[in-house]
Amino acid sequence: MEPNLILFYAFAALAVVTSLLVVAQSNPVYSVLLLIGSFMALAGLYVLLSAPFAAVIQIIVYAGAIMVLFLFVVMLLNAPKEDATQAAIGEARATRVIGGLLAGAFVAELLWALSRSRTMAMPGPMGARESAWSVGEIGQIIFTKYAFAFEATSVLILVAMVGAVALAGRHVAGKRPG
Amino acid sequence: MTPEGFAQLAILGFVFFMLLNSAAIMVYVERKVAARIQQRMGPTLVGPYGLLQPLADIIKLAMKEHLRPKAADPILFALAPVISAATAFTAFAVVPFGAETTFFGLLDQPVPLGVADVNVAILWVFAVTSMGVYGIVLAGWSSNSKYSLLGALRSSAQMISYELSYGMALAAVLVLAGSMSLREIVDSQAGSWLGFIPRWFVFLQPVGFFIFMTAGVAETNRAPFDFPEAEQELVAGYHTEYSSMSFAMFFLAEYINMVTVSAVATDLYLGGWHGPLLPEWLGWLWFLLKLSFLLFFYIWMRWTLPRFRYDQLMAFGWKFLLPLSVINLLVTAAGVLYFGA
Secondary structure, eight states: OOOHHHHHHHHHHHHHHHHHHHHHHHHHHHHEEEEHHHHHHHHHHHHHHHHHHHHHHHHIIIHHHHHHHHHHHHHHHHHOOOOOHHHHHHHHHHHHHHHHHHHHHHHHHHHHHHHHHOOOOOOOTTTTTTGOOHHHHHHHHTTTTTHHHHHHHHHHHHHHHHHHHHHHHOOOEEEEEE | EEEHHHHHHHHHHHHHHHHHHHHHHHHHHHHHHHHHHHOOOOOOSSGGGGTTTTHHHHHHHHHHHHOOOOOOOHHHHHHHHHHHHHHHHHHTTTTOOOEETTTTTSSSOEESSSOOOOTTHHHHHHHHHHOOOOOOOHHHHHHHOOHHHHHHOOOEEEEEEEEHHHHHHHHHHHHHOOOOHHHHHTTTOOOOOOTTTTTHHHHHHHHHHHHHHHHHHHTTTTTOOGGGHHHHTTTGGTTOOOOOOHHHHHHHHHHHHHHHHHHHHHHHHOOTTTOSSSSSGGHHHHHHHHHHHHHHHHHHHHTTOOOHHHHHHHHHHIIIIIIHHHHHHHHHHHHHHHHHH
16 A cells, blocks of 8 residues: 555544544543544645645644634533433433434435545645645635635624624623723 | 665654753753852752753652642643643754755765755644643643643633734745745845845844744743743642653753744744855854854843733733734735835
């Protein structure tokens, strides 16, 4: 087997196992860490797809910035370990049915997408497609072809932020204006 | 394996060895400089001029009992120092420290002095440093002690706040050099203006250099930004509960991070291995010289400036350094657009 393929399977296995463990084990802090591990494995896969820029951004934004906030929340709330039996009793049957249906729909969608994709082969080694990682080109495309989507996403994030501040600050605003 | 491959491996081993040693050297230098600044002698007993003091410290640390609080989370408590030390080493992997060399004609193809030449090197350094936060946060949380947790929270708040200015300063250099590879950035600083001013980016980016160094000190949790381990308030901060070699790993990580920030600053702003007088193949001497100066600066600062207050630290980071770095980036971008790269 060529080394790239071995690396692909290693990262893929890591991503799948860590993602499963995020849900399967009960300690929330471990879940956050396993999710970071899953992001790292995905970054490895991006590198194999000759997209190191995407890989590094994945680590900086998701593993570095967003997950730190997750970890903060979990640590500060001191979220207790989920008790397996308690969770089983507490959950309504409807939750499970809806969850199962959604998971099934997602798997079907994934299989459909995979069956339509014609290029199942691995891309060439690093550097084979030079343009894929060129930051200049990514910038050009983002600010020309996908400018609307890019700006719309920024506005969406801003709206979410303002919303979060408004929700969190509501009780303060009543007592002390400004 | 090709001879070039062996050379690469040798360089990797050399870098690892030197990083380990740099911590020992830095501990000695720090104690000596601190002592001199406070009109003391510093270590004198072990070896000539106390030179073997770090060795004695390491033996002492290794012999200590390894303690773990009963209420601590065993897995994370063991993992945290490993994350800290590993990220410290990993960040240095993309830092080049010399021009390409054939080792006096030993090799057919020249190899670059540096572990790996990645075309997203700057972002790599940034990404790995941002992973270093986890070591500290997990150490604080898993210890299950109030001092550790407070230290970890302060530390992560501080690191996240200053990371932004750090990244903005990096972006300005990136715009100026038009490349994200540290080697290409260093090479774009070769030569001189008017024959005697070296073309270092520090002259084009004095504000950026100031921001980078300030944020770098905050990132490495050194005085005057050493809140995570403010002794008077938090005993020892996030590593209060650690002893023996796991404490040594945090210690190691702190010093290696210092070396990495200084090495990156040397590459980004001080022209790396380029300098007057010395021939190209001795460029690593320039690198070492500049690195040593920056490291000395770090120590000098620690023993000269008192610690900020916590609200001052946050206000300084968000209300002064971040706007300044944004303006710096905008001015740099406008300048590059107007004058050409």
